[in-house]
Amino acid sequence: MRDEAWFDDLYGAHATAVYRYFVRRGPADDAEDLAADVLATAWRRRDDVPEGAELPWLYRTAGFVLANHRRKHRAVPVEDLPEVADHADPSLAAVADDELRRALATLSDRDRHILVLHAWEGLGGDDLAAVLGISRGGADAALSRARSRLASAWAAV
Numbered sequence: 626m627r628d629e630a631w632f633d634d635l636y637g638a639h640a641t642a643v644y645r646y647f648v649r650r651g652p653a654d655d656a657e658d659l660a661a662d663v664l665a666t667a668w669r670r671r672d673d674v675p676e677g678a679e680l681p682w683l684y685r686t687a688g689f690v691l692a693n694h695r696r697k698h699r700a701v702p703v704e705d706l707p708e709v710a711d712h713a714d715p716s717l718a719a720v721a722d723d724e725l726r727r728a729l730a731t732l733s734d735r736d737r738h739i740l741v742l743h744a745w746e747g748l749g750g751d752d753l754a755a756v757l758g759i760s761r762g763g764a765d766a767a768l769s770r771a772r773s774r775l776a777s778a779w780a781a782v
Contacts, residue, residue, distance in 0.1 A: 642683075646687050682755065724782050725779065728781075728782045
């Protein structure tokens with residue numbers, strides 16, 4: 626039965642990982658609220674959370690929550706506007722190595738997403754497949770292709 630004790634266990638096991646997911650991908654001041662949205666969704670849809678694959682389900686939900694958050698219009702005071710637009714993916718800000726950052730920037734959004742989920746979130750195999758919404762074989766192939774494209778891009782940089 627998915628009751629409050631189940632949710633307490635889910636929260637204790639995965640809340641920090643969900644919070645860190647948002648810290649690495651967006652404004653840190655929004656991370657707590659976004660993580661709370663994901664966990665509230667888990668509570669509301671507790672019957673949809675697959676047993677044994679809770680974290681991948683939470684990451685997939687976090688991806689949707691982040692996409693919705695980014696679509697929202699946020700007013701920016703005119704005096705705070707930069708001179709040049711910044712088109713960088715916020716998740717790349719945590720990458721310290723300039724060559725790697727340049728190589729990652731040449732990849733598609735999907736390839737970057739797959740590599741970041743694997744490297745930063747530690748997902749692979751069935752968990753990566755669950756987050757991507759594809760089969761295990763498809764996830765393995767996508768990761769392999771993304772790694773290959775990264776290696777080529779890095780060599781070119």
